Amino acid sequence: MRAPTIRDVAERAGVSKSLVSLVLRGSDQVRPEKRQAVLAAVEELGYRPNAAARSLSERRTRTVGVLLNDLRNPWFVELLDGLNSRLHDAGLRMLMADGRLSRRLGEDLTRTFTDLGVDGLIAVGTLPPSEALRTAAARIPTVVAGAREPRLPAVDIVAGDDGHGARLATEHLIGLGHRRIAHIAGQGVVGELRRRGFETVMREHGLADTAVVEQGDLTEEGGYRAAVRLLSARERPTAVLAFNDMAGVGALSAAEQLGLQVPRDLSVVGYDNTYVSRLRHLWLTTVDNGSHDVGRRAAQCLLDRIADPSRPAELVLTTPALEVRGTTGAPVAA
Amino acid sequence: MRAPTIRDVAERAGVSKSLVSLVLRGSDQVRPEKRQAVLAAVEELGYRPNAAARSLSERRTRTVGVLLNDLRNPWFVELLDGLNSRLHDAGLRMLMADGRLSRRLGEDLTRTFTDLGVDGLIAVGTLPPSEALRTAAARIPTVVAGAREPRLPAVDIVAGDDGHGARLATEHLIGLGHRRIAHIAGQGVVGELRRRGFETVMREHGLADTAVVEQGDLTEEGGYRAAVRLLSARERPTAVLAFNDMAGVGALSAAEQLGLQVPRDLSVVGYDNTYVSRLRHLWLTTVDNGSHDVGRRAAQCLLDRIADPSRPAELVLTTPALEVRGTTGAPVAA
DNA sequence: ACCTGCTTGTCAAAGGATTGACAACTGCCA
């Protein structure tokens, strides 16, 4: 029982298949009666155009591929939402592939999408460096969202202003009275920008000497271990700015383990405003990157680039906002 | 600068396009020299076969569509992993679409995939009832993974044994000495199975009278509210079995808010063993559904069904395991 | 010389939709 094709519809409606195509694409060059006949036939047969045939002929798929780096780190959920809403309005659908899954299998993420002939590519978050992405981006309109790399010739980048976000968080802590503040740093350009933002503000306030940076990673485990190191030091910090929420949660655990009360003995700030930070039981003060907005604007960039593939690469930064919750407070007097 | 096609390759290698096709599909009916020539041309041109044309001609896509219900609830991450590893071995790639995103836009999740002509469909988790899924399942091999509905004619179901999982958790609590145990129930068939498992065990232990069931939902918010109601009762329970981890985390928050210590004053058990439950700071006792295994077996079911679409629908249940962490303990003597 | 059978390639027909070129028809005017 094959799916009905355009010929079946044409036959049933008593017209040519070209006319069916015209009707389906909303041409006004067709008489109302014929239009009705065609639509009726479509309805009765449950006809759905074959995407493969269509994309072959139209040379586009009305589909964009979204490359995710890791479903386990949920910061991108809002971003996807923004992305989707804008793309949907433009008549594009979204397909996702998780990098971590594919990576483990030695597969190339982008190939699935290039083979599929997607009209655009969105890399969400920092992906592992990939030659394939570079070559794909040379053929397919590509936008990086929520990350700062890779920088490629005709690839736009849309992200939160990490330096500014780190500044907000650091100033918040300083404003509360903290002096000895530590930063659990992340990797890559984003990690560097957040670290620099932190360091800059500390310097501005003459606190360069009491600023500590400990390398962590993007996971709770990494945040935990870094925090344990920080808090076991002889002069422990009274506040920690973590690279992201997961690392921040790790810091919370470390504090608990070491018998420190949050925020009494230790303030913790995360980054990304993920739903994890919003869990009432964690209620982590964090920096909101405006991910929904980042998603929308990334989508817009992609649409613009699809319209004009040769336009110069753009760098769009959104302004983050501090989200004060329960894990920050004034330090107890020493 | 169009992507090179099979004709370009053929021309460059000085052979017909049919031969190129033969080489690419590994036929042994071709002389080594020609094979080399073709492969060299492919390499030089960076040729990649056009998936649309191929699927049009082969009448299959080597792609399966994965329908997710909500990226915000992370229980399925492991499942996807298992799914992917098995499908990858079979030469199939995986494409995902998030139901919540599409739903909000009044779009039909399954249409993207049916239009794309995927070879199979996997519904992960309980999806909103959809006529489209029913009709899609009539044409496309379909498997439900990690849920118990919808039950459709030729659709296999692979899931954890929820009744058994609830039993394990409840017995664990009773074994610790709890008598007054509450359950925060979820919706749908899965919710019902877990609730029944709970009730059955309570009855077996003569605790039917002290068993309380409060309706919640799958979110932290729902769990929180249900727990607040439970814990504000005149005779409050000493233990709560939540429908899932998110609801369990909500219960933790409620306990904290009401000044109850976990597990001293209240034991909490979640369900799904998500990474949220593994966060050190939560360290939630939970039930592991063996999601990785569920994923692998769902993939196998799908492969079998693709091979023989008419085989009778199967119901595969995996055996869950209790994961005891920090949120359960003996009740303090009244 | 001719037939047979094998190996190695080529041809051309799908497969389903889009689209530019063109045909048939209408009505209108000269």
Place this chain on the structure above:
DNA sequence: TGGCAGTTGTCAATCCTTTGACAAGCAGGT
């Protein structure tokens, strides 16, 4: 009656790959 413009439809080429049918070349047997 013939010509013209404007509507409505149809035809056929095109997009790229797969694949069954078939052709050409060769070797060996008779």
